[in-house]
Amino acid sequence: MKDNRTIFHIDVNSAYLSWEAVHRLQHGYGIDLRRIPSVVGGDPKTRHGIILAKSIPAKKYKIKTGETLHSALQKCPSLTIIAPSYGLYMKCSNAMVEILKEYSPNIQRYSVDECFLDYTGMERHFGEPETAAYMIKDRIENELGFTVNIGISTNKLLAKMASDFTKPNRVHTLYHEEIPSKMWPLPVEDLFMVGRATAPKLHKLGICTIGQLANYSLEHIKYILKSHGEMIWKYANGIEDSKVRISNYENMKGIGNSTTVAFDVEDKRTAYMILLGLTETVSMRLRDAKSCCRVIAVEIKNTNFTRYTHQKKLFSPTDTTKHIYTVVKSLFDEAWKGESIRHLGVRVSTLSSNQFSQLSLFDEKDIEKRKALDNTIDSIRSNFGSKSIIRASFLHSGVKPLIGGVGAEDYPMMSSIL
DNA sequence: TCTGGGGTCCTAGGACCC
DNA sequence: TCTGGGGTCCTAGGACCC
Secondary structure, eight states: OOOOOOEEEEEETTHHHHHHHHHHHHTTOOSOGGGSSEEEEOOGGGTOOBEEEEOHHHHTTTOOTTSBHHHHHHHOTTOEEEOOOHHHHHHHHHHHHHHHTTTOSOEEEEETTEEEEEOTTOHHHHOSHHHHHHHHHHHHHHHHSOOEEEEEESSHHHHHHHHTSSOSSOEEEOOGGGIIIIITTSBGGGSTTOOTTHHHHHHHTTOOBHHHHHTSOHHHHHHHHHHHHHHHHHHHTTOOOOOOOOOOGGGOOEEEEEEEEEEEEOSHHHHHHHHHHHHHHHHHHHHHTTEEEEEEEEEEEETTOOEEEEEEEEEEEEOOHHHHHHHHHHHHHHHOOSSOEEEEEEEEEEEEESSSOOOOTTSOTTHHHHHHHHHHHHHHHHHHOTTSSOOGGGTTTSSOSSOOOOGGGOOOOOOTTO
């Protein structure tokens, strides 16, 4: 086993909420949201009413991330509710990464509020790992105003588990020899990759702690849970050796946008309009990543919350809005069962570079014109704002011409393999 | 006026080929 | 007239993460 690396996992404490709190303090708002029961959440009127982040005082009321605002208000009627502003979060995240880059060139953005940093070989510049971690943590607090937890170990899994120990504003280590004392006593559902569905299966086997999983028969766990079983058994034993990889477009697997519509969608015309708004955003992001896709998928969630998808592999890769939208419409027509729709999604995958366009014999001859049109629209939007040019069909429709987002600062996130 | 949106990976089953 | 089995591609759905 190679134990010769030093990996940090940096995790912003209650990210969205802390960032809102700092932003408000900087703009003369006298109350620190982190010190009162408060949450960041969407608007129930538009059916976005769930908790995205909570303060530590809100946590004392047993308010949980993902629960409805309605239910949170019943637990704490005086709760302060803040609407999310994703642009602010991206700025805060970027500012943090700029600090991290001073301590290692090898940083993986795992999500908007989590990074891995490979500290291997950096001791001679910044000292022992713990010394450097405290330095980073304190700099973020002093310069940016929010706090982080930093976990230190020899691989990403253990570093991530360590950063999840006591919060906020702490540095923790979890080296191999510390696994039995620091990680094994924890409930098995605290282990990365043990979620809602796996935990009850483990309980049925009499496994309630990470230590019990670590010392369980690997053969048996593989038999019950297949490859996932083997993975979590290794994690419970601290075995994991993936690299800290710099995020870039090349290793991005797919791009998708989806939206819960403020009203029930009952007719095809309205559904098409929303799908066009989603397709505009997805295909702009696709071109921004200099990629083409070969698989296009549509997702429908009806008012009973049942969800289904329909996808299609194309004969040749594409990145044009019009082509993708044509396929999206036909996928929707084939899939939709006619019920009331709550949520729609468009996603593209099986990506390839668009640098060398591979025209098939069957491509329509105006493909170059459509590409030129897309490029023109993209550049108008990037120079004059995303609302500067929209399709006429959206005028007075009540449907947004561009739906969903993350935009130009896009970076690939999250792989369950770490 | 109850239940978001962005991802990745794995598995199972059917089609098709040899 | 017996019904094999491996490999690959494709699709749908589920599990997990933040």
